[in-house]
Amino acid sequence: MAIRIGISGWRYTPWRGVFYPADLAQRRELEYASRTFSSIEINGSFYSLQTPTSWARWHDETPEDFVFSVKGPRYITHVLRLREIEKPLANFFASGVLQLGPKLGPLLWQFPPSLQFDEALFEAFFNVLPRDTDSALALARRRERSRMKGRTALPTGDSLPLRHAVEIRHPSFAHTPFIRLLRRHRIALVVADSAGRFPYAEDVTADFMYLRLHGDKELYVSGYSETALDRWADRISRWTSGSEPGDAQKFSDLAPPRRKSRDLYCYFDNDAKVHAPFDAIRLREQLES
Structure with a gap:
């Protein structure tokens, strides 16, 4: 079981002199943040x-036991809307993301509020997602060579598992067939706290949990009170121990798959007022106490 509490992104101008020391060079912000948190999205x-140079630099600037989660391209989810995506998906994996090696954690796929649930469409998407780095490398070799010329990195090495999580934003996903589909493909449903703006569910669909805390009162803006963080700490303890909260809000009445423990990744995305890093630290401290 691993519990990783972190932040979504790390380069924000308002954070300088507040979370980051005033005299810290901008180029060292990832170095600083990755020594504060065990994971960053x-x-x-x-x-x-992103470029192969960037992926390699991010790998090298972070501690050995650090893990990144990586958000998949909106070109695939928002522009193409999951249709005719094999080449763009290959381009993504060819761009250097595999250079993260063991530091590559879950891949996050966020869908736009206008994208409704289409079981056949999502079945096809889940089928094409690589489940290990060998499969991702094989897919990357089918990239658009002209477009990716000079922008490609295809590292080889031991095959490592890949995990996927999805964040939905349309109410049509709120039913049992979607949850069954996620479980069949072992893909995590993101528990996304969006101040009530988007559908919220806590269904357990994989061997890990993925949380995105966007703000409980105002999207991307509001911080979390001690009471709110206490509640999240309790829920995290239940999920990671293999159970679920007694008052879990779910799209389906299906019982969660039985496990002795689960990994969990939690990222604060309420960055507008510099709440995210401090909320993440406070939640981690509550879980450690």
Whole structure:
């Protein structure tokens, strides 16, 4: 069992002189953050393909036991809307993400509020997702060579498992067939606290949990009170011990798969007022006490 509490992204101007020391060079912010948290969610990969140089640098600047979660490209989820995605998916895995090696944690796929549940579409998407780095490397070799010329890294090494998590934002996902589909493919449903703006569910669908805390009162803005963090700490303790909260809010009445323990990744995304890093530290301290 591993519990990793961290932040979504690390480069935010308002954090300088508040979370980051005022005299810290910007180029050392990841070094600083990765010594404060055991995991960080990379969200720049959502907006554009990152370069092999960047992926390699992020690997080298972080501690040996550090883990990144990586947000999949919005070009796949928001623009193509999961259709005709094999080449773009290959481009993503060819761009250097596999250089993270053992530091590559779950891959996050966030869907737009306008994308409704289509079982056949999501079945096809889940089937094409690689489940280990060997499969990801094989997919990466089918990249668009002209587009990816000079922007490719295909590292070889021991095959490592890959995990996937999905964050949904349309109410059509709120039923049992979606939960059954996730469980069949062993993909985690993101527990996304969005101040009530998007559907919320705590169904356990994989051997790990993935939480994104966007703010409980105001999206991306509000911090979490001690009472709220106490509640999250209790829920995390139950999930990681193999059970679930007694008052779990779920899309389905299916019982969670039985396990003695579960890994858990939790990222604070309420960054606008610099709450995220301090809330993450406070939650970690509560879990450690």
